[in-house]
Amino acid sequence: MRPTDRVFVALDMPEIEGAKAMAAQVAGLVGGVKLGLEFFMAQGPAGIRDVIAAGDLPLFLDLKLHDIPNTVAGAVRSVAPLAPKFLTIHAGGGPAMIRAAADAAREEAERLGVPRMRILAVTVLTSLSDEDLAAVGQAVPAADQVRRLAQVAHANGADGIVCSPAEVALLRRDLPADFTLMVPGIRPTWAAANDQKRVMGPRDAVAAGADHLVIGRPITADADPAAAARRIAEELGA
Numbered sequence: 001m002r003p004t005d006r007v008f009v010a011l012d013m014p015e016i017e018g019a020k021a022m023a024a025q026v027a028g029l030v031g032g033v034k035l036g037l038e039f040f041m042a043q044g045p046a047g048i049r050d051v052i053a054a055g056d057l058p059l060f061l062d063l064k065l066h067d068i069p070n071t072v073a074g075a076v077r078s079v080a081p082l083a084p085k086f087l088t089i090h091a092g093g094g095p096a097m098i099r100a101a102a103d104a105a106r107e108e109a110e111r112l113g114v115p116r117m118r119i120l121a122v123t124v125l126t127s128l129s130d131e132d133l134a135a136v137g138q139a140v141p142a143a144d145q146v147r148r149l150a151q152v153a154h155a156n157g158a159d160g161i162v163c164s165p166a167e168v169a170l171l172r173r174d175l176p177a178d179f180t181l182m183v184p185g186i187r188p189t190w191a192a193a194n195d196q197k198r199v200m201g202p203r204d205a206v207a208a209g210a211d212h213l214v215i216g217r218p219i220t221a222d223a224d225p226a227a228a229a230r231r232i233a234e235e236l237g238a
């Protein structure tokens with residue numbers, strides 16, 4: 001994989017023109033775009049199609065689905081025509097929900113004749129600390145909870161997980177090489193942490209075993225997003 005292919009830029013914004021302009025600025029410097037809840041709630045599937053058609057970059061659709069298995073399977077079928085490369089669900093939805101998402105992704109891709117989306121299970125959000133976990137009744141270190149959820153995700157047909165860079169090295173030892181580790185919470189030394197708590201620089205995250213890096217504000221909030229994306233690509237060895 002080329003260093004630039006590792007990076008998915010998070011287009012966390014509500015407007016189509018803004019998302020398209022940002023995608024155009026970083027094209028060639030990143031491997032794909034991530035469109036998530038902020039954009040999807042405002043623009044829906046039609047907006048997603050619009051951005052993708054304009055930029056021709058692989059799509060990571062980050063909807064973090066979390067519901068009963070039947071409902072999640074239906075949601076997966078509903079977004080299958082968008083043919084995202086990756087789609088997120090929450091690992092905390094449990095074994096049957098993860099299995100339902102993976103089965104729906106496979107079956108619907110076959111039915112529609114489109115490439116199968118890869119299901120990524122979000123483990124413990126990178127904005128949560130051990131204290132935050134304790135506050136919601138999960139009084140175990142974040143790394144232990146991530147490891148547990150990663151095993152559940154793998155055992156039930158997910159193609160990979162989303163985790164913080166802090167857990168990557170540990171997980172890489174347990175999981176097969178083709179199980180995708182998608183890693184947000186990436187902060188170059190020159191960028192602000194914002195609301196992220198379990199963070200690491202891009203080069204260190206890849207060295208630890210991350211397959212892909214999700215990077216939003218260090219690129220999109222920079223006065224010169226293309227320069228920021230180029231700087232990150234260079235840090236990754238491009």
Ligand SMILES: O=C(O)c1cc(=O)[nH]c(=O)n1[C@@H]1O[C@H](COP(=O)(O)O)[C@@H](O)[C@H]1O
Nearest residue numbers: 010062124125126162184185214215216217
């Ligand atoms: O699923 C995700 O992508 C995700 C999971 C997670 O645990 N933490 C996390 O930050 N993300 C997403 O990754 C992106 C990070 O953006 P920045 O903090 O601006 O780099 C956001 O779009 C988040 O929604």
